[in-house]
Amino acid sequence: MKNNINNTNNNTKLILLHPYIQKQGSSNRLWLLACISLFTVAFLLTLIYTRESTSTHASTTGTSYAAAAATNPPLSKTVIKALVHYASNSNNTDRMSYTDIKQISDVLRQCNSPCNFLVFGLTPETLLWKALNHNGRTVFIDENRYYAAYMEEKFPEIEAYDVQYTTKISELNELLGTVREQVHNECRPVQNLLFSDCKLGLNDLPNQLYELEWDVILVDGPRGYWPEGPGRMAAVFTAGVLARSKKGGNHKTHVFVHDFNREVEKVSSDEFLCKENLVKSKDLLGHFVLGKMDANSVQFCRNHTSSP
Template identity: 55%
Template structure:
């Protein structure tokens, strides 16, 4: 039997997107899309980090370079001082040869270790010595409390002390007689000056000054060009004792005496620093190299048999 009815079945195509409404829907992102997005994000983040790190490194390097190029304060002050000083007057100043002699020793001393420099006298060259030894220790000793205070006020980093000298140039003969009488007691070459009653000893400096192993001692003060001036007898005697009594540091101490051709400077240098220790003279500057000495010696210059005495000779 024939039938005329026909059934038509309609179903959605698998190629047609589903969804409500008549508009087309956006397909969900695939794994490949997520990977692309993650890769792009990682690349941008890495590039940003690299750029900021490099800029920070450049900034830090620039700051370090700037810090390294800044002159140390002592050198800065010295350059300004000497550039602004009237150079037409040379009174009281050291000559070129004298300056070179001292600076050569300071250079060698600083190359070996931090240098300990003791200077008697505040002079035109004070800032020079302080700047040349800026990595070491520099101490200035002067007769004028006013000059010391002004120096420390204008240059706070400088270490300076004033000393009340009790000697006079006119008393040279009497002082030498006193020394010879006390050369085995209060005026011996190896001792702690802090407790010395020798008239030539400087014993009123701060205690720690006597414990420093001085490598270089420069004597350019106090005044010594008129009879009532303090003279440099005590400074030269003290330098001789400090060099021979040194504990630690180098075996030798370089001692410079300025204006060595004057009577006080010449006679005291011969007696307390010794001619055999004179290395050279440059113009009016004497350069001595003084070694340590055993405590049982009682003469500054070992040129006689009596210079070495056993401390227990009475036994």
């Protein structure tokens, strides 16, 4: 029995871990935790920086235009006349007439610099509008995303965005009826369209554009010459709301509607821009001047006379 015990004792080996090995495992865990913490902090800092950059983009853009206006003198009358002359005398049959271009040019020239100019439609006059609004901000809205991207690539100074129109000219009467029914709710004349579900309100523009105080708005798009085309009802409605929803002062907004002789443009303008605001109608251009409206207003026009 003793011999068995002794043999057992002789075969038993005591295994001990050296303190260095224990320290090494603990050190590896600490390094792993440190790396994870470092990556977490870096991610949070990146996220915060990105949010701050996005939120300040609109104000920074506005400040840059103001700075440019302070350092760059306005275009001379001679240069403006030359631009208007050569633009209107082009062989392109889709261009505006001299009379129409001059009306818009005169308003831009009188605008307090920097001028915010919103244009619905990328047209043969696109570069002209950008040039005439020399120190201001000119933004173009178009239905064709590929053409908007092409224009920005070819002319980097152009600021253009695409928008999805869901309207059809054949639905004109139905759309006008819907707006009248919802004028107390989603289709109010004073609102932030970014949060609106009105069928004629464009709510998918870049957020910053809803915050700008627009001095001049030109409706020269989208296409509207066949029944299934989007028409300009939504553009006219949006222009009317943006002009009435200004936050600062009693500053007026000039709204121009091109192809004013066509039914959709005429009826939509009577409905949302109103005859009492019509300053001039000559050739193919209607010129309206709209003022800021009370936030609780539920009527576009004082004297509603138009009907679908």
